[in-house]
Amino acid sequence: MLTIKNLHASVDGKEILKGINLKIKPGEIHAIMGPNGSGKSTLANVLAGKDNYEVTAGEVIYQGENLLDLAPEQRAQKGVFLGFQYPMEIPGVSNIYFLKAALNAKRKAQGLAEVDAIDFLQLVKDKVKHMGMDQDLLYRAVNEGFSGGEKKRNEILQMMILEPTLAILDETDSGLDIDALKVVAEGVSSYRSPERAVLLVTHYQRLLNYIIPDKIHVLVHGKIIKSGDKSLALELEKHGYGWVEEHV
Amino acid sequence: MFNAILNNDPKSPQWLQQLRQENFNAYQKFGLPTLRDEAWKYTNIKILSKKAFNLTERNNQFSLNQVNKELDAVNVFIVNGYFHSMTNCDTAGLTIRSLATAIQDESPGFNKLNQLASQLKHGFAKLNTAFLNDGLYLHLAQNVSIQKPIHVFYINTQTESVQYLRNLIVAETGTSATIIEHYVSPTSSEYCTNTITEIYLDKTANIKHIKLQTEATDAYHIGTTKVQQDTDSHFESYVISLGGKLSRSDTEVLLAETGCYCEQRGLYLGQERQHFDHHTLVDHLTSHCTSKQLYKGILDDAARAVFNGKVYVHPHAIKTDSSQMTKNLLLSDKAEVDAKPELEIYNDDVKCSHGATVGQLNQDQLFYLLSRGLEQITAKSLLMFAFSYEIIATIKDSALRNYLRDIILQNLPAGNTVKELLK
Numbered sequence: 038m039l040t041i042k043n044l045h046a047s048v049d050g051k052e053i054l055k056g057i058n059l060k061i062k063p064g065e066i067h068a069i070m071g072p073n074g075s076g077k078s079t080l081a082n083v084l085a086g087k088d089n090y091e092v093t094a095g096e097v098i099y100q101g102e103n104l105l106d107l108a109p110e111q112r113a114q115k116g117v118f119l120g121f122q123y124p125m126e127i128p129g130v131s132n133i134y135f136l137k138a139a140l141n142a143k144r145k146a147q148g149l150a151e152v153d154a155i156d157f158l159q160l161v162k163d164k165v166k167h168m169g170m171d172q173d174l175l176y177r178a179v180n181e182g183f184s185g186g187e188k189k190r191n192e193i194l195q196m197m198i199l200e201p202t203l204a205i206l207d208e209t210d211s212g213l214d215i216d217a218l219k220v221v222a223e224g225v226s227s228y229r230s231p232e233r234a235v236l237l238v239t240h241y242q243r244l245l246n247y248i249i250p251d252k253i254h255v256l257v258h259g260k261i262i263k264s265g266d267k268s269l270a271l272e273l274e275k276h277g278y279g280w281v282e283e284h285v
Numbered sequence: 286m287f288n289a290i291l292n293n294d295p296k297s298p299q300w301l302q303q304l305r306q307e308n309f310n311a312y313q314k315f316g317l318p319t320l321r322d323e324a325w326k327y328t329n330i331k332i333l334s335k336k337a338f339n340l341t342e343r344n345n346q347f348s349l350n351q352v353n354k355e356l357d358a359v360n361v362f363i364v365n366g367y368f369h370s371m372t373n374c375d376t377a378g379l380t381i382r383s384l385a386t387a388i389q390d391e392s393p394g395f396n397k398l399n400q401l402a403s404q405l406k407h408g409f410a411k412l413n414t415a416f417l418n419d420g421l422y423l424h425l426a427q428n429v430s431i432q433k434p435i436h437v438f439y440i441n442t443q444t445e446s447v448q449y450l451r452n453l454i455v456a457e458t459g460t461s462a463t464i465i466e467h468y469v470s471p472t473s474s475e476y477c478t479n480t481i482t483e484i485y486l487d488k489t490a491n492i493k494h495i496k497l498q499t500e501a502t503d504a505y506h507i508g509t510t511k512v513q514q515d516t517d518s519h520f521e522s523y524v525i526s527l528g529g530k531l532s533r534s535d536t537e538v539l540l541a542e543t544g545c546y547c548e549q550r551g552l553y554l555g556q557e558r559q560h561f562d563h564h565t566l567v568d569h570l571t572s573h574c575t576s577k578q579l580y581k582g583i584l585d586d587a588a589r590a591v592f593n594g595k596v597y598v599h600p601h602a603i604k605t606d607s608s609q610m611t612k613n614l615l616l617s618d619k620a621e622v623d624a625k626p627e628l629e630i631y632n633d634d635v636k637c638s639h640g641a642t643v644g645q646l647n648q649d650q651l652f653y654l655l656s657r658g659l660e661q662i663t664a665k666s667l668l669m670f671a672f673s674y675e676i677i678a679t680i681k682d683s684a685l686r687n688y689l690r691d692i693i694l695q696n697l698p699a700g701n702t703v704k705e706l707l708k
Contacts, residue, residue, distance in 0.1 A: 085652075089648070109652060110656075113655070113658035124653070126650075127671060128674075129674040129678075130706075137706070138657075138663070138706045139657035139659060
């Protein structure tokens with residue numbers, strides 16, 4: 038589904054990603070782990086199309102198409118979803134309108150009719166309940182005045198409504214208490230299917246107690262220095278990132 | 286146009302004829318403001334002063350079908366500067382009529398006319414008084430409270446004309462009302478509106494005043510709202526400027542007695558080569574008054590805006606609480622804003638703040654919306670709408686707020702799409 042070949046990217050002339058290679062198949066969950074400043078969030082943002090990153094080399098093939106040629110909104114319409122590390126507040130726009138706008142934008146791009154208002158409301162209410170969120174949050178401005186945990190749950194709620202093919206979750210676990218972490222993990226697990234893939238970007242191992250990835254990659258200084266199965270996360274937890282650097 | 290001969294109606298009262306003549310003489314002596322006048326430094330009216338516009342003529346044939354009256358309100362129509370008609374309204378204590386008739390009949394409070402406006406020194410104000418003839422007269426008798434908004438339409442139907450409007454609003458003790466002064470053009474045409482509205486609030490009066498300027502993109506608008514507040518009165522001003530080629534709107538409030546509350550909010554959305562200029566003045570003459578100001582603007586293409594807000598706190602105005610803020614978004618390299626907050630304080634026992642920001646659309650917010658699949662133009666319009674909406678969010682009457690919201694949306698690039706999203 039996603040093939041990243043020798044991806045190099047810079048911000049303000051400083052190279053952050055120094056040759057990333059990664060292949061994700063449908064149905065798989067991959068985790069990218071790494072210390073602060075290793076380039077994890079840069080990778081997530083480059084895949085979603087944020088424009089202050091400059092791709093200097095390499096390619097990203099998503100479902101047979103060069104992802105880097107597409108505008109961010111086109112990527113989203115084709116099923117790429119980025120769960121933000123710091124979700125933005127959008128004052129003046131209520132959460133439910135925003136969800137509907139996003140879903141309809143995707144449906145329109147796919148040549149589908151707009152979602153029926155009543156069906157949509159029912160769908161959203163079910164998912165909100167599933168995420169253990171307060172219904173009131175739907176009628177408040179997007180993320181405005183939400184707690185850190187509410188913002189992260191809201192990201193997963195959006196993912197569940199939009200049903201992306203590839204979900205990239207950028208440190209969705211950071212700043213969550215254990216209950217919220219469980220809810221978020223359940224959300225991701227319920228989203229899992231043979232046609233979909235997930236790229237989890239995380240600093241800590243703890244999320245991986247609840248979501249078992251197929252593969253774990255360790256990103257250090259803009260390069261994947263080690264890949265392995267779930268046991269790699271435990272080794273990292275025990276020995277730290279320094280240990281991996283020394284043993285590759 | 287401004288060399289017109291003074292059309293001094295000999296049937297007018299002697300004092301009025303004299304007032305017109307004095308103001309015409311003053312105009313002839315001092316002329317129109319130039320860039321050398323501090324208050325007009327960023328607004329060049331040279332192009333306007335060269336126009337050969339005629340004085341508007343009465344148009345009783347004008348069909349009101351051409352006006353969008355979708356807000357449930359007491360509608361008043363003033364066409365080409367002359368009081369035209371109004372919807373039936375028999376609320377006791379509310380008097381709305383032609384200013385000319387009110388002067389003739391010496392209606393209650395008519396003698397307040399020009400008490401505030403006479404303080405205006407520039408040539409446009411002098412001309413306005415020199416051509417003082419008709420406009421709105423609105424009187425609220427003691428303790429009268431009007432629930433429905435009063436929607437006053439000022440309509441110009443005559444191309445290459447200048448319309449002089451003079452409006453007098455007198456709110457006696459204990460009254461409350463919402464008054465919308467809405468400047469419109471039924472067709473796209475070039476003309477000039479020169480308007481002055483005086484508003485007098487007696488003790489504890491509570492007035493919400495909305496000035497909505499949606500004139501044709503070839504129109505010029507020069508207007509001042511002059512307000513005086515008595516003890517414990519409450520005044521809210523909303524100035525929403527969307528139309529016109531060049532639009533100047535001043536709001537000057539005198540807090541004459543203690544315990545007054547005055548809030549001023551403004552919004553301007555500029556495109557192409559539109560020019561907006563907003564000057565505000567809050568004059569804290571006495572103690573224990575509060576004033577708040579928030580003006581916001583979005584400028585695209587080669588649009589320009591000026592915001593000059595002045596708060597003046599006199600020596601006796603202790604316990605003054607005043608804040609002033611202006612926030613602007615520039616969407617193009619050619620757009621420009623000149624923001625000039627001014628604070629003059631002559632005693633130590635006050636709480637005053639002011640600030641100004643000029644920025645661009647928040648790129649992180651924009652990316653967030655795009656990453657959810659929204660089209661560029663929709664995402665940008667949504668952020669512009671969210672930025673603008675703050676100005677009217679304080680209006681509690683949801684019908685009125687939605688009416689204003691829809692007018693704002695009509696002036697955004699993908700406003701209709703955003704409107705759909707808000708359903």
